Amino acid sequence: MGLEMRAFKDIDLNDPFFDSLKADYKEFPDWFAKKAAGGDDAYIFLSDTGGLDGFLYLKVEDGALNDVVPALPPRPRLKVGTMKINPHGTRLGERFIKKIFDHALAKKVEEIYVTVFEHHSKLINMFAEYGFHALAFKTTANGTEQVLVRNIHAPFKDVTTSYPLVKTGNSTVFQVAIEPKWHTKLFPDSILRNESASIVEDVSHTNSIHKVYLAGMHGMEKLRRGDVILIYRKSDGAAPARYRSVATSVCVMEEYRSLGSFADKASFLAYCRPYSVFTDAELDYLWQVKKYHHVIRFTYNFALKKRVTRGDMIDLAGVSESAYAGFLELTHDQFKKILQLGEADESLVVN
Known part of the structure; x- marks a missing residue:
């Protein structure tokens, strides 16, 4: 059924899903009741049978963190108040990570933090993959937790650890065309609507960070790690x-x-299946026919707030009208202009 925003009062605290949170945090039922009474919302992920498979609560703060050691100075932060998933190979944790970044960017918050007990090593490793690092410790009656922090605009290190930043620098920018029938499944934030759209309100269940796509356009073998892709x-x-x-x-x-x-x-199936929009039957067919011989894996960093039409790309950004639109190298100036036309957060693009 997927990811959706739901009021605390409409979430069943007695669901066995919450048992481990109650075990880790003795005050969890009281905290949950307080949030329900206050009208707060959380992201939940429902399985195909309607059961809870994920829960994510986010809160914007601006005060000092005096209950951690060392204390952290006051500044706007997004707190990952509660996050739990039932892992079963569906990349759900990755989807929540993307939603956390989307939320922070929409709220114009530079710093994100989360507290995690050391025995949740898989969760710690997942946050570390996307640039979070232990900056402090928090000790309560429940035990000691690591305080993992990520500054969104920290100096660029790598495609994954610096996600969602995009480094142009010496990278090449390419336009890659996607068929409409695959586009929405791959890029749920990028709905076809030529007007501003809220990323936070989009609750599609396909918000994974990493994507795999197969294509047959000439020249795609030139793509290298770190190259920037403009989805068309x-x-x-x-x-x-x-x-x-x-x-x-x-x-x-x-x-x-x-x-x-x-x-x-x-x-081939093992590589593509976790991140591809194609069904097993479709992947099997693509393997058999050998028509689409380019397999690309990339991160989905951000959607343009306003979709930029081909006409505007030609008239206002200087993209060649006669060039093949399926796979096209763009200049950095053309890319920058398209970002401006798309009302993108240009702070996410660094040199």
Whole structure:
């Protein structure tokens, strides 16, 4: 059923899902009741059978953190108040990480923090993968927790640890066209609507950070880790491409593989399945026909707030009208102009 925002008062505290949180935090039932009475909301993830599989509560703060050692000075922060997932290979933790960053950016908060007990090593490792590091400790009657902190605009280190930052620098920028039928599944924040849209209110269940896509456009073998990808949603045929083909999202390359680099179908499926929109049957077909021989893995960094039409890309950003739109190298100036037209948060793009 997916990820959605729901009021605390409409979430069943007696669900066995919350048992481990009650064990870790003795005051959890009282805290939960207080949030319900105060009208607070949380993100929940529901399984196909309607049971709870994930819970995420976020809160913006601006005071000092005096209950941690060492104390942290006052500044706007996004607190990951509570986060729990039932892991079963669905990348749910990754989806929550993306939602945390989306929320912080929408609220214009520089710093994010979360407290985690050391026995939750998998959770700590997941946060560390995206640049969180232990900056302090918090000790209560429940025990001692690490205080993991991430400054969104910390100096760039790597595609993943500095996510969602995009480093242009010496990287090449490419426009990559995506068929409409795959676009929404891959990029749920990038709905086709030429007006500002709230990222936080979007609660699609497909908000994973890493994506895998197969394509057959000539020249894609040039893609390298760190290259910037501008996602271009092809026209759905409802009107000319000038008005219906749009730039929607900014991504960063992680890895290029040719179809021939996989030893067999099993290794191909294992690589693609966790991050691909394609079903097993579709992947099996793509393996058999060998038509789409470029396999690209990339991070989905952010959606443009306003989708930029092909017409505006040509008229206002200087993109060639005669160039092949399926896979096209863009200049940094063209990319910057498209970001401006798309009302993107340009602080996420660093040199």
